[in-house]
């Protein structure tokens with residue numbers, strides 16, 4: 001199994017859902033973890049799960065000062081940053097006509113600005129071989145009713161990683177966007193919809209998946225071996241809907257390993 005001993009992983013939105021699942025997995029693999037979120041209660045619970053040494057801080061990602069202070073605290077504690085997972089985000093579902101300025105700013109800032117500045121503040125503390133991972137969404141590529149800010153914010157992240165690939169290539173820092181399909185997380189219950197509409201929306205999301213159900217977050221399922229993590233063209237993570245059979249995954253992993261070997265990436 002690959003190891004992340006001596007790697008420092010920062011996860012915004014790490015006290016819930018995808019961010020917390022990612023933090024736990026990185027922790028199992030030996031990484032030092034720093035998570036942020038808003039709810040102090042959820043941060044305490046997450047810290048207890050992550051164990052001794054994990055940093056858990058309340059950081060509103062819409063505040064650049066707060067993000068900067070968090071990144072500096074992590075560097076003071078661990079001396080460096082190897083991976084940033086920008087998972088903080090969320091959506092308030094509203095028809096376009098009903099979107100007001102406050103909701104507009106909230107969805108744009110927590111999904112785009114927060115990830116943008118978390119990356120910008122961390123990059124000077126990252127060495128070649130480090131990795132930025134942004135959480136996109138299918139809503140960033142498709143049009144979904146009621147997501148007139150969330151969708152464009154996620155689309156902006158998609159473009160941001162392309163820009164960063166051109167700017168950070170020489171520094172050996174990779175930028176990747178992962179766009180999960182629907183994953184049942186606490187975030188799914190925070191769409192800002194009345195109960196009956198929420199249930200309909202969830203059923204609608206599940207029906208968009210060919211297997212008719214939501215996926216499960218399986219970050220790191222196909223992470224490269226640590227020796228190859230410094231290769232900047234290599235994919236670093238994937239969502240793996242649990243509904244895919246293990247046989248399919250093994251085939252996929254095998255193909256990926258063969259491709260890496262053929263490119264000399266496992267040296």
Ligand SMILES: NC(=O)c1ccc[n+]([C@@H]2O[C@H](COP(=O)([O-])OP(=O)(O)OC[C@H]3O[C@@H](n4cnc5c(N)ncnc54)[C@H](OP(=O)(O)O)[C@@H]3O)[C@@H](O)[C@H]2O)c1
Pocket residue numbers: 012013014015016017018019036037038039040042059060061062086087088089090091110135136137138179180181182183184185186187188190
């Ligand atoms: N679940 C899905 O189906 C799905 C699909 C595609 C993409 N995504 C993306 O995946 C990421 C994680 O979502 P999730 O489903 O795991 O949702 P979640 O469980 O609600 O987690 C969202 C996280 O973001 C944090 N957060 C939200 N606004 C914040 C702010 N202003 N400042 C700081 N932290 C903030 C939350 O902190 P608190 O809990 O403390 O408020 C929480 O830790 C999001 O970027 C989401 O857009 C999710």
